Amino acid sequence: MTPQTSTEFEKYYVPEKSRLALCAATGLFLSLFGAANVMNDMTYGDPSVETNSWTIFLCGLFFFLATLFGWFRTTIKENRAGLSSAQMKKSYALGMFWFIFSEVMFFFVFFSALFYVRNLVGPWLSGEGDGGRMNGLLWPGFEYTWPMAITPQEAMGGAASQPIANNGDFVSFEKSMAISEASAWWKWLPLWNTIILVSSSVTVHIAHSGLLADNKRKFNLWLGISVLLGMIFVALQALEYYEAYAHYGLTLNSGIYGSTFFMLTGFHGFHVIIGMTMLLVQWLRSVRAGHFSAEDHFGFEASSWYWHFVDVVWVLLFLFVYVL
Amino acid sequence: MGAHHHGPAKGLSRWLFATNHKDIGTMYLWFSFSMFILGGSFAMVIRAELFQPGMQLVDPLFFNQMTTLHGLIMVFGAIMPSFVGLANWMIPMMIGAPDMALPRMNNWSFWILPPTFLLLASTLFMEGGGPAFGWTFYAPLSTTYAAPSVTFFIFGIHMAGLSSIMGSINIIATVMNMRAPGMTYMKMPMFVWTWLITAFLLVAVMPVLAGAVTMMLMDIHFGTSFFSAAGGGDPVLFQHIFWFFGHPEVYIIILPAFGVVSQIIPAFSRKPLFGYDSMVYATASIALLSFLVWAHHMYTVGMPVAGELFFMYATMLIAVPTGVKVFNWVTTMWRGSMTFETPMLFAIGFLILFTIGGFTGLMLSIAPADFQYHDSYFVVAHFHYVMVAGALFSMTAAVYYWLPKWCGRMYNETMGKTHFWISFISFNVAFFPQHFVGLAGMPRRIPDYALQFADFNMMSSIGAFVYGLSQLLWGYNVISTIVAGKPISDEKVWEGAEGLEWTVATPAPFHTFETPPQVK
Ligand code: HEM
Ligand SMILES: [Cu+2]
Numbered sequence: 051m052t053p054q055t056s057t058e059f060e061k062y063y064v065p066e067k068s069r070l071a072l073c074a075a076t077g078l079f080l081s082l083f084g085a086a087n088v089m090n091d092m093t094y095g096d097p098s099v100e101t102n103s104w105t106i107f108l109c110g111l112f113f114f115l116a117t118l119f120g121w122f123r124t125t126i127k128e129n130r131a132g133l134s135s136a137q138m139k140k141s142y143a144l145g146m147f148w149f150i151f152s153e154v155m156f157f158f159v160f161f162s163a164l165f166y167v168r169n170l171v172g173p174w175l176s177g178e179g180d181g182g183r184m185n186g187l188l189w190p191g192f193e194y195t196w197p198m199a200i201t202p203q204e205a206m207g208g209a210a211s212q213p214i215a216n217n218g219d220f221v222s223f224e225k226s227m228a229i230s231e232a233s234a235w236w237k238w239l240p241l242w243n244t245i246i247l248v249s250s251s252v253t254v255h256i257a258h259s260g261l262l263a264d265n266k267r268k269f270n271l272w273l274g275i276s277v278l279l280g281m282i283f284v285a286l287q288a289l290e291y292y293e294a295y296a297h298y299g300l301t302l303n304s305g306i307y308g309s310t311f312f313m314l315t316g317f318h319g320f321h322v323i324i325g326m327t328m329l330l331v332q333w334l335r336s337v338r339a340g341h342f343s344a345e346d347h348f349g350f351e352a353s354s355w356y357w358h359f360v361d362v363v364w365v366l367l368f369l370f371v372y373v374l
Numbered sequence: 375m376g377a378h379h380h381g382p383a384k385g386l387s388r389w390l391f392a393t394n395h396k397d398i399g400t401m402y403l404w405f406s407f408s409m410f411i412l413g414g415s416f417a418m419v420i421r422a423e424l425f426q427p428g429m430q431l432v433d434p435l436f437f438n439q440m441t442t443l444h445g446l447i448m449v450f451g452a453i454m455p456s457f458v459g460l461a462n463w464m465i466p467m468m469i470g471a472p473d474m475a476l477p478r479m480n481n482w483s484f485w486i487l488p489p490t491f492l493l494l495a496s497t498l499f500m501e502g503g504g505p506a507f508g509w510t511f512y513a514p515l516s517t518t519y520a521a522p523s524v525t526f527f528i529f530g531i532h533m534a535g536l537s538s539i540m541g542s543i544n545i546i547a548t549v550m551n552m553r554a555p556g557m558t559y560m561k562m563p564m565f566v567w568t569w570l571i572t573a574f575l576l577v578a579v580m581p582v583l584a585g586a587v588t589m590m591l592m593d594i595h596f597g598t599s600f601f602s603a604a605g606g607g608d609p610v611l612f613q614h615i616f617w618f619f620g621h622p623e624v625y626i627i628i629l630p631a632f633g634v635v636s637q638i639i640p641a642f643s644r645k646p647l648f649g650y651d652s653m654v655y656a657t658a659s660i661a662l663l664s665f666l667v668w669a670h671h672m673y674t675v676g677m678p679v680a681g682e683l684f685f686m687y688a689t690m691l692i693a694v695p696t697g698v699k700v701f702n703w704v705t706t707m708w709r710g711s712m713t714f715e716t717p718m719l720f721a722i723g724f725l726i727l728f729t730i731g732g733f734t735g736l737m738l739s740i741a742p743a744d745f746q747y748h749d750s751y752f753v754v755a756h757f758h759y760v761m762v763a764g765a766l767f768s769m770t771a772a773v774y775y776w777l778p779k780w781c782g783r784m785y786n787e788t789m790g791k792t793h794f795w796i797s798f799i800s801f802n803v804a805f806f807p808q809h810f811v812g813l814a815g816m817p818r819r820i821p822d823y824a825l826q827f828a829d830f831n832m833m834s835s836i837g838a839f840v841y842g843l844s845q846l847l848w849g850y851n852v853i854s855t856i857v858a859g860k861p862i863s864d865e866k867v868w869e870g871a872e873g874l875e876w877t878v879a880t881p882a883p884f885h886t887f888e889t890p891p892q893v894k
């Protein structure tokens with residue numbers, strides 16, 4: 051792994067044939083096929099009929115995760131064997147960057163849906179503006195507030211009283227997660243979560259600077275702290291969901307507020323778990339196998355980019371889902 | 375890695391475990407061709423039903439499944455993978471790279487596709503039938519009123535999207551990182567430029583589509599109300615999200631086609647491409663503008679007037695860079711010493727017919743006029759002029775143009791020209807009359823129609839059958855070339871062709887440019 055000077059040409063490593071891709075495709079397909087079957091059983095199935103949907107899903111998922119594990123292992127081995135040139139590392143960096151960009155766009159959709167609902171759909175449903183013409187026919191009496199405490203359906207007196215344009219039972223919550231409904235600011239979980247996640251971004255940064263200064267002790271310590279903070283965040287988030295379901299009556303069925311709330315925070319939480327796992331793997335590599343040096347630590351760097359991205363998404367979530 | 379001058383592996387493992395960009399490109403191309411045949415056979419069912427008014431062959435539900443799967447398979451299974459296959463084959467050879475930047479991921483992107491489309495096609499045999507809500511899958515047709523197979527459709531879209539995103543990331547990394555020394559951005563062949571921009575569009579909008587189907591999934595199975603007004607959501611939200619993906623998607627389909635034509639027209643005009651720089655800027659501005667025009671598909675949905683106006687003017691604006699491109703192609707031919715081999719014929723066919731499609735697009739972009747045209751056969755005619763005579767003609771041109779390089783054998787020119795003329799004429803017989811019936815008010819996606827549309831529909835069906843059959847001639851020509859075509863060995867297959875791909879041996883060896891060439 052001698053650093054490459056600009057004049058010498060290093061051969062770009064093109065792996066000979068590899069099973070990884072085919073296994074990953076198979077695992078992905080089986081797990082998603084299984085998941086689709088699980089959901090269809092749930093919604094359309096006959097509960098008395100035994101199916102093997104869960105088996106397909108879990109086997110597929112296991113196979114998929116095992117393949118990913120093997121894939122990353124292979125890449126790391128190749129890197130340690132000196133196969134990856136500086137150019138190849140740049141390919142990985144570009145790959146990671148554009149992958150994160152695609153994730154940004156994924157969150158962009160859910161945020162856009164939130165803004166669209168809050169600024170246009172809500173007022174229209176309550177009879178304002180260009181879209182308000184149908185209010186008198188379909189949803190008389192509906193008034194728009196955010197968090198949407200009463201769904202249009204409930205304003206009409208429930209699903210049965212409005213036979214058209216009804217496709218489900220949407221029962222609104224008793225209490226929302228907004229700051230305005232918290233009993234005291236210091237009892238308000240999202241604030242603590244924000245502090246935790248933002249500090250974990252800082253600690254990852256400290257770890258990085260430790261690594262750049264070839265101080266592996268500092269690196270291991272601060273990276274470990276970051277992973278811990280991530281775990282605390284996930285635990286608190288789980289607690290929040292429990293509160294929502296058990297005490298606030300806030301569920302996926304609570305109309306559009308519940309839908310946007312759970313989808314945005316849920317996908318974010320899922321990404322935190324991925325990012326945390328990535329950091330944890332880097333920590334284990336460093337502590338157990340002594341990987342990483344000041345010059346060669348792309349695995350860590352890519353994971354930290356991902357972590358910062360997850361953090362930025364949270365800040366936006368905090369603003370637009372909880373505060374405003 | 376000493377043993378690097380390996381040829382391809384033996385047997386099936388060469389394909390299953392492939393990492394070579396040429397092998398993966400070949401698989402993409404054959405996969406898309408088989409999807410083209412499958413999607414085409416669905417189109418034949420549609421045209422057979424519409425051959426005469428009245429209910430003829432299939433019941434309306436099945437008819438709807440045919441229109442839906444025809445659209446989905448052609449867009450996601452035939453056209454998009456075909457251009458990814460072309461990118462795999464050509465981009466490394468055009469920029470002097472040894473392979474794609476991330477070869478194993480490349481194979482993953484490919485192998486996701488066959489099971490995905492097998493699943494999608496198999497929904498036809500599921501209880502309640504396959505997706506029947508049109509390729510645009512508007513909610514609540516695709517949520518409240520969909521058959522249970524919609525869940526498989528949703529995960530199918532997820533997988534196809536994942537494949538596209540990974541394929542695009544690979545292309546971006548290859549173009550940004552693997553260019554040979556001296557191959558600056560502004561020296562890249564136009565095909566590479568258009569694909570770089572397309573890949574950017576894909577990475578930007580495929581996740582948006584993933585978001586849309588995820589919301590559908592949640593609405594169907596988990597009680598959310600994204601697309602349900604009763605819970606405070608809005609079905610129109612679906613349309614906004616879909617078209618925020620959908621309009622860039624049509625440019626994803628056409629930009630690589632632009633790239634191909636920009637390679638072929640100069641080659642057979644024996645002149646460099648006119649206005650290369652302006653071509654690059656035009657492509658980039660088309661891509662950026664494509665994010666701002668999505669609601670031209672929704673003029674009749676009840677948008678505020680300000681919205682209608684904004685989207686109308688923004689849409690018209692796209693005609694400017696598109697016009698720049700057409701102008702540059704025509705000017706490239708001006709006073710060139712032109713010859714008309716099959717690739718050039720298809721490129722010129724593209725130029726003429728795509729321009730017609732662009733003009734009907736311009737007509738559709740006028741909001742008040744679109745109130746009349748919307749969801750009529752006029753729209754069907756428009757998008758077949760840009761997608762079939764645009765994207766597919768260009769793909770056909772590309773295959774004839776590079777096939778000799780790929781396999782070291784020359785295709786049968788007479789058969790190629792015959793293929794072109796039958797395609798060109800039958801395409802117009804099939805789709806030109808649809809402008810008329812559309813303007814006269816025939817709605818799309820309906821298995822029956824009023825009597826006054828009978829003649830034009832019969833014409834259209836005959837054209838479609840001939841067009842469909844003539845593509846088998848193409849398949850035959852390609853296969854017989856690979857198996858028994860006249861061997862050739864000139865590096866430069868076409869006299870006027872320029873670019874690095876014509877400096878390597880013919881047929882292109884398994885590994886090319888393991889040591890990068892120096893580009894002046
Ligand atoms: C000058 C450029 C273009 C303009 C101004 C334009 C404009 C439009 C408009 C306004 C519509 C909506 C019509 C309606 O539903 O009432 C439309 C539909 C469509 N266009 Fe274009 N278009 C252009 C180029 C293209 C290209 C290059 C493609 C693809 C290669 C394309 C593919 C489509 C498709 C697939 C639809 C129909 C979607 C559907 O409803 O199923 N268009 N176009
Ligand atoms: Cu459009």
